[in-house]
Amino acid sequence: MLSHLIPADDPVRGMLLRRQLLGHLTYLMFLVPVLPALWWGWLHTDAIGVAALFTVGIVINVTYFLLIRTGMTRRLKDPALLQPQIYTALVMALAVIHATDEARGVMLMLFVSLQLFGLFGLSRRQFKVLALAIISGYAGLVALEFWWLRPREGALREEMLRLLALAMITVWMAFVCSQIVGMRRALARRKWELKLALARLEESAARDELTGLHNRRHLMSLLGNELARAARCEAPFSVALIDLDFFKQVNDRHGHQVGDELLQGFSTFAQGQLRALDRVGILADEPTVGRYGGEEFLLILPHTEHESALACVERLRASVASHAIATSAGPLGTSFSAGVAQYEPGESIASLLRRADTALYRAKHDGRNRAYGTVDSAQPLGSNT
Structure with a gap:
């Protein structure tokens, strides 16, 4: 029965409805002291009056429940209707x-339960307003009773004492509840800051410190995800291993700092070129480029078949070869050799990278500054220069 009342597909609304049912339980809970008071004649009404009062309360709560259950309160600032x-x-x-x-x-304890119920969502300011409303409400009730009825002698002093005690307890409860709200919000804020810090840490752990590209470990994780998607959806994807030509000579001639600047400049330029190719529709999906190690880079091309991948890498190669990269030693030209391979169904990541590496080795052997591809493991070498 409860599973039909509380939707399982909407956890937020389900939480609000469970809180609302708790309000029903609170109404019924206060029947416990009311019924003995009625039996002992301590009430100014009979059983019909008590039943009518609680029936009205239950009907109002059911109305609130239906408003939340049907989603009519979803767009309200207070979707739980907590204040009403x-x-x-x-x-x-x-x-x-x-x-x-x-x-x-004894019945004054009803007001304490109201303040505790407010912990589900009232702000500090709203707790202060509620405390004022409780004190003002009871003071108004006492004033109305003394104006309307003829109380017994000494009743005014008793009511003033009750009002003073109620004011002290209510103000103290408002202070305590406000502190709890503050601590809860501080905890939520710290939880969010921790979540952001963890996200930044994860991002940092996935990036190469020098180039800002994905590092080898994260590239392997992305390849695993791509392989799983290809197996599930029968979608093609390709990879390219890229190696900067004669990079050791740059280090030997200009020093490692210039070599690092060249790697950084190449990374930035390659990313921009790949985004441009993706925008004009040459690629089937957004590519991922990362630093595979040293001067070697890995390019992952989702939803891209072999010929399209080879064309993409060739366009990138031509752009890099015609572009000088700014360094502290002046503009330096560079080029790269590349090996491209398309994933075969059932193939391992190691086998896929081995085929790309075989094509890369052939490109370097045949003079560098070129991109070669492999179609499948049985026909390992194809070329495009």
């Missing part, structure tokens, strides 16, 4: 207290 429920309960509590005589001091 609390102030409705405040009016009901004043009605119950008005009907009591000897048991009035």
Whole structure:
């Protein structure tokens, strides 16, 4: 039965509905002291009056429940209708207290439950307003009773004492609840900051420190995801191993700092070129480029077959060969050799990279500054220069 009342596909609304049902339980809970008070004659009403009062409360709560359950409150600032429920309960509590005589001091505990219920969502300011409403409400009830009825002698002093005690307890409860709200919000904020810090840490762990590209470990993870998607959806994808030509000579001639600048410049330029190719529709999906190690880079091309991948790498090769990279030693030209391979169904990552590496070795052997491809493991070498 409860599973039909609370939707399983909407956890937020389900939480709001469970809280609302807790409000029903609170109404029924306060029947426990009311019924003995009725039996002992400490109420100014009969059983019909008590039943009518609680029936009205339940009907109002059911209405609130249906409004939340149907989603009518979803766009409201207070989708749980928390404040309307609390102030409705405040009016009901004043009605119950008005009907009591000897048991009035006990019934004042109703106000404490209202403040505790407010922990589900009231702000610090709203707790202060609620405390003022409780004190003002009871003071107004006392004033109305003394104006309307003829109380016994000494009743005014008793009510003033109750009002003073209620004010002290209510103000203290508002302070305590406000502190709890503050701590809860601080905890939520720190949790969010920790989540952001972890996300930044994960991103940092996935990036190469020098170039800012994905590092080898993360590239292997991405390849695993791509392989799983290809197996599940029968979607093609290709990879390219890229090696900068004569990079050792740059280090030997200009020093490692210039070599690092060249790697950084190449990484930035290659990313820009790949994004441009993706925008004009040459690639089937956004590519991923990362530093595979040293001066070697790995390019992952999702939803891209062999010929398209080879064309993409060839365009990138031509762009890099005609572009000078700014370094502290002046503009330096560079080129790369590349090996391209398309994933075969059932193939391992190691086999795929081995075929790309075989094509790369052939490109370097045949004079560098060229891109070669492999079609499949049985026909390992194809070329495009």
